Amino acid sequence: DIDALRAVANGINKFMSEDKFVLIITHYKRILELIKPNKVSIMLDGKIVEEGDGKLVDKLESEGYAWLEE
Incomplete structure (x- = not known):
């Protein structure tokens, strides 16, 4: 809760x-x-594929994971 x-x-x-x-x-x-967060890492298939600051969380929330798989 x-x-x-x-x-x-x-x-x-x-x-x-x-x-x-x-x-x-x-x-x-x-x-x-x-x-x-002061650093954000995104993992895909067990590997870090993108790193950045807290703005990366917002991008992931709005765009999903598709842009990482291109």
Whole structure:
């Protein structure tokens, strides 16, 4: 539920700093609205096929995966 998601996001945000990072593997965009990623990697067939900042999440949400398979 949203309260649990916020609690998890708050804990992760408190943990992150310049010398620490968190790897989040998700298909759920909502958590990335609460935890602002500074780096996004997209995997397809077990390989990283695209990397970027948080804007990449928005592109994936609006365009899907088809542009990655071209």
